[in-house]
Amino acid sequence: MQIQIQCCGIVLMMVLFYFYIRQKRIALKTQWAFLGVYGATFACILLDVFSIGVIEYRHVLSETFARFVAKTYLVSLLGVALSALSYMCVDIYAKQEVYRRQMRKYLVLTAAGVLGTYAAPLYYQYSADGTKVDYTYGPSVYVTYGVALLFFVRIFYLLRKEKAKINPRRREAVCIWLLVWIVASQIQFMYTDILIVGYAGSIGIMVLYLKLENPETNLDRNTGLFNSGALYQYAKQFYVKEQDFPVLVLLFGNSAYQNVQMEKRALAWMDIIEYLLKIPDALVFKNAEDEYFVLFADFDTAEEGVQRLRNRFRLGWGENDASMVHPYWLYLPHANVVDSVENLLYFIRYVRQNAMTFSETDFLRIEKDRVEQMDRECETEQLIMEAIEYDRVEVFYQPIYSTSEQRITSAEALVRIRDKEGKIVPPGVFIEIAEKSGMILRLGEIVFEKVCQFIRRYPLEQYGLHYIEVNLSVVQCSYEDLAQDYIRIMKKYEVSPNKINLEITESASTNAKKTLLGNMEELMEYGVKFSLDDFGTGQSNLNYIVDMPVDIVKFDRSMTNSYFENGKARYVMEAAIHMIHGMNLEIVSEGIETAEQLETMEELGISHIQGYYFSKPLPEEEFIQYLETKNVG
Ligand code: C2E
Ligand code: MG
Ligand code: MG
Numbered sequence: 001m002q003i004q005i006q007c008c009g010i011v012l013m014m015v016l017f018y019f020y021i022r023q024k025r026i027a028l029k030t031q032w033a034f035l036g037v038y039g040a041t042f043a044c045i046l047l048d049v050f051s052i053g054v055i056e057y058r059h060v061l062s063e064t065f066a067r068f069v070a071k072t073y074l075v076s077l078l079g080v081a082l083s084a085l086s087y088m089c090v091d092i093y094a095k096q097e098v099y100r101r102q103m104r105k106y107l108v109l110t111a112a113g114v115l116g117t118y119a120a121p122l123y124y125q126y127s128a129d130g131t132k133v134d135y136t137y138g139p140s141v142y143v144t145y146g147v148a149l150l151f152f153v154r155i156f157y158l159l160r161k162e163k164a165k166i167n168p169r170r171r172e173a174v175c176i177w178l179l180v181w182i183v184a185s186q187i188q189f190m191y192t193d194i195l196i197v198g199y200a201g202s203i204g205i206m207v208l209y210l211k212l213e214n215p216e217t218n219l220d221r222n223t224g225l226f227n228s229g230a231l232y233q234y235a236k237q238f239y240v241k242e243q244d245f246p247v248l249v250l251l252f253g254n255s256a257y258q259n260v261q262m263e264k265r266a267l268a269w270m271d272i273i274e275y276l277l278k279i280p281d282a283l284v285f286k287n288a289e290d291e292y293f294v295l296f297a298d299f300d301t302a303e304e305g306v307q308r309l310r311n312r313f314r315l316g317w318g319e320n321d322a323s324m325v326h327p328y329w330l331y332l333p334h335a336n337v338v339d340s341v342e343n344l345l346y347f348i349r350y351v352r353q354n355a356m357t358f359s360e361t362d363f364l365r366i367e368k369d370r371v372e373q374m375d376r377e378c379e380t381e382q383l384i385m386e387a388i389e390y391d392r393v394e395v396f397y398q399p400i401y402s403t404s405e406q407r408i409t410s411a412e413a414l415v416r417i418r419d420k421e422g423k424i425v426p427p428g429v430f431i432e433i434a435e436k437s438g439m440i441l442r443l444g445e446i447v448f449e450k451v452c453q454f455i456r457r458y459p460l461e462q463y464g465l466h467y468i469e470v471n472l473s474v475v476q477c478s479y480e481d482l483a484q485d486y487i488r489i490m491k492k493y494e495v496s497p498n499k500i501n502l503e504i505t506e507s508a509s510t511n512a513k514k515t516l517l518g519n520m521e522e523l524m525e526y527g528v529k530f531s532l533d534d535f536g537t538g539q540s541n542l543n544y545i546v547d548m549p550v551d552i553v554k555f556d557r558s559m560t561n562s563y564f565e566n567g568k569a570r571y572v573m574e575a576a577i578h579m580i581h582g583m584n585l586e587i588v589s590e591g592i593e594t595a596e597q598l599e600t601m602e603e604l605g606i607s608h609i610q611g612y613y614f615s616k617p618l619p620e621e622e623f624i625q626y627l628e629t630k631n632v633g
Pocket of ligand 3: 533534554555556557590
């Protein structure tokens, strides 16, 4: 029997091990499983060589010992098969208990194989001249091969059945590894003097190493920190074990280096990386988006570590600590506030996109309530997106009563969303989020289009209405193309502009105000009129009325209500009414719920009343019925 091929295998395995231990690694479960396969294969090749030697010198040593060693080599083959199966199962059974339970079953089968192998007889096949042993055969060998075959069949079965759970690279690597073994054992079976099964094992290990177990694949090439793949696998282990861990995320954008000269950036950056590489009791990961994740060993280390890091950043970086770099800090003392690594990464992306969250501070400590709030926002965003996609945006109409004509003369269009279950969601839930995400532009346009369709279907004059009031969000007002878009929609549905009154609110920035005025001018030229909404809420004040070319001022419900509750508020409102009338503008009083309130408003000379006293906002059909009974009939 030859041992040269096996020796090649041993050398190959040793070289791989050398490379493996030299690399910087993190404690991943798959790495332990890989080391298991490595150990079993290495032991198998060594035993192969050893048993060949012992058989050669069996006359000197002892026949029983020779057979024992030969059988131990066979048993080691079972070890390889078992370790390969366990390596695969790491992905499939992420939970430790389930994994252990499965492995126990396989161990029982292995034990049976071991017993069978040792108990069954083993024969030698001698060479033609009868002096040398060519190979061993007999029941002992068949038991080993039989059990190993069962394991291989199981591996193939799992590869197919649990495809979705196994890392695709691992699947591919295990397939190649198995193929090498099968081909090698076929060759050895046909040419019994070519003993290459052991060598094939080392080739298989090389495939696993190169495909996905090389620790270098977990490192970021530029910085030497761990990369996003490593972060994913490492953090996932905590979530699977349902174990909490603290994480600090440093977000570097261009703004982080605001006052650092271009040529000094690289120096500062190198300095920072060097520092991050040496943080004690923590692992640092970097992803392609320049986000740095510091995973601390435990909560106390984290609290201290976060402080230390922030203090270090205050000192500056690069030559003579001259460059001040200001990243955004996102600290999750309890990363289990989200339930999976995917959600953790998604959450961080979400916070990053909503840079608004950072507007006041560069440090965010994220606790459970914050995550819940963001979850709700995400859900609402989803609600809006789906409502837009599946046409579940609806417009309700709330009648507005004219005190001079003593009937309903207009209405306010108010948006609603119908959710999946068919329930109505009020605008209070989603307008702010639609504004934040920019979806308000599309939403507003849909509302306006629906209002135009409504006016076209039910000519307003037939129902005694002069116009419909439609809300404009501040975000829409500062959108350059708003006027053109709305004019285009009115033309499309042949709606006369005097049937439309757009409600605006006060814009915060002067820039937005400029765009708003441009839009208003264009629309007014076309014939559209405007109202100022939310008067009395702090969103709109008297100065604003002076600046804005509006025809109507709408008193917010809070203002109308405080008139009835607070003596001082009365004077404010009466003065406001006086001034607004002086400017020749009309007033709509919102939130009128009782006959007494209506009477008082009439006495105050308010021309238009809106409120539950007349009606809540109604769906299209009901609103038309309402008008038919109240106005027309
Ligand atoms: P708003 O424009 O000031 O609309 C008046 C709100 O007061 C409406 O609430 C209406 O249902 C409510 N209201 C009217 N009378 C009474 C009353 O007597 N008692 C009570 N308790 N409430 C009354 P809604 O429909 O929930 O709308 C809330 C806000 O959402 C609106 O306030 C407006 O700012 C915004 N909104 C509604 N539709 C749209 C839209 O299509 N686009 C935009 N950008 N915002 C909209
Ligand atoms: Mg309004
Ligand atoms: Mg209002």
